[in-house]
Amino acid sequence: MKKFLSQAYLWLLLVMLYAPILIIAIFSFTEAKVLGNWTGFSLRLYENLFLGGMSNSLMRSIVNTLTIGVISAVISTILGGISAFGIYNLKGRTKKVISFVNDIPMLNPDIITGISLFLLFVAVGVTQGYVTVVLAHVTFCTPYVVLSVMPKLRQMNPNTYEAALDLGATPSQALRKVVLPQIRPGLISGLILSFTLSIDDFAVTLFTKGNRGLETLSTYIYADARKGGLTPELRPLMTIIFITVLLLLLVINIMGSRSKSKIQK
């Protein structure tokens, strides 16, 4: 009985967590304008999403979201990787201080990051648009990359870098052939994390996108919802995004457990 109750509780929680997503996914396969009306199975909404003329602006926001995601993820990974290596080589107090400074943006509420960056861009006099959004995303993604690379650096035997030098590698060769391969899993998970954080972001983007009509998916949906009701095409879009994120998470987890089991061996 006790076991049954605990099982039931677990399932109830899972249903409450995933039911909304599941409902959207189910109703993405019907044509009804209003969510909740089932008018028979159809792939129309998926067709509209990718071909439909009306959703031009929706399509553009999707492209913006993805390109901003990729660009800021790549930049963050490069910056974060370099920073992590720098912090790793620091000593004592300085190391603690810099690590702490690195943690602040992660604990800082998005809204604060958004407003402060907005004020900064205004103060500097930069026209806000695509570039400022990328800069803003790099700002909040980089600390996460540092955080995912640091443990890999710590696991690394510091003598391996010196061993490479000893065997005739120049410092840059040693970095490329010995250090990089050892921290690569950290860099990859940092990259994926940055990408998901970037496409997920709303608050920071809203404050830094300017007023020249640049929209990412999240800001587009927000604007759309305020205009009155959500476009039905968002249902298949949500479904696709959910599945994509799910797959990414699976990849990160599998990679994580694999490198862990390697260490245990």
Place this chain on the structure above:
Amino acid sequence: MNKDEVIINIEHLSKAFDGKAVLKDISLYIKKGEFVTLLGPSGCGKTTLLRILGGFTVPDAGVVTMEGRDISGVPPYERPLNTVFQRYALFPHLDVYDNIAFGLKLAKVPREEIDARVRKVLKMVSMSDYEDRDVDSLSGGQQQRVAIARALVNQPKVLLLDEPLSALDHKMRLDMQIELKEMHRKLGITFIYVTHDQEEALTLSDTIVVMNEGRIQQIGTPTDIYNEPVNSFVADFIGESNIFNGTMIKDKLVSFMGHEFECVDEGFGTNTPVDVVIRPEDVYIMAQTEGAQFTGKVRTCTFKGVHYEMFVDTDSGYELMIQDYNAFEPGTTVGLLIRPFDIQVMKKERVCNSFEAEVVGEGKVSILGAEFECSVPEGLESGETVTAELPFNAVELLDHPEDGVLTGYVHFILYKGNHYHLTVRTDEGADIYVDTNDIWDKGDLVGINFAPAALKISRRDEN
């Protein structure tokens, strides 16, 4: 090959980390093809010295020349030497073959030659079948072999080894020692080996460099170092030993443990305080007391496999460690005899504590930041810097650091047969030497008091 040719010359090398001196004016030369061991307790600077040779640490002062060329400014990747690191430092993302081929690939050696050389070196370390193995899947001993192979495949002129066997279990270590020695003999290249294990050093080396606190204590062959240690530190560190305070009465006659002994040492002058070392296997122990130089009573007797180790209380109140093939029951009175050439006489490094002090008033001096009342000789003014001397036994150590005028910790302990000679390092980093009968442990925090009456103040020698 000329065996006497010097390959590495080190002159006046000094290094400090964060203001703490790790190497103090090290000078040393290493001959081609030699197996040299840098031996010392942890923190003695031996690893730093090796890292300077490898090019990973830049010395503050001094010159390192290799085959006559100054290599002080040469980066590690251009030095014709290779290192076997303490924790192997194999590349975890490469297999055994690629680990070993790493240096050759960088040097753009042709593929076939890489293949041949890797095979050959794998055979030498008896790891032929492991080429494709992941390095993480190897045991410690196997990883160690790969690390050695990875260094040797580049055919360095000098091989540096940083405690390469310290992570292996005892049996494995003994096997590897023999293999290393064999490799050294076959290859004919220079090995510079760092270890804190004196047995390992004695087994492997042609030359041992004993280091302590950033200074070279003694350089010599294993037999020299064992039989003729130059000071009590070396005697205590290498092998088991009985160390006593003694007096050199005249040439070939030394007094210690309350008896006079004939010895073979000369040139110490007359009535000079000395340290005397007697190895435990050099004391003759016998059941009859006639014909013996002195007698003792066996306190404990322990079987050690090959020999028995006995602690004997001598008639004059000293404790003597003796190793002998014959066992003597505790409680038996035994005759003891030490032969002249088994007595190693060493010059004392110091006969009392000597501090720089400052006169701070009428009958008051300041030593290491604390003030002491004592008799200050006439004519010394306040503010004048003087030398304060204090006998070892005039220092009192207290359990509670806060009870002492100065505080510090026990840094080094030497047993002298009937008392302990301690080195106490104060919080300010000064060393105070203490003779005591109390038992202290290394690292104990202590309060330090001086018996002010025993302080001897004198004018500083201007030189």
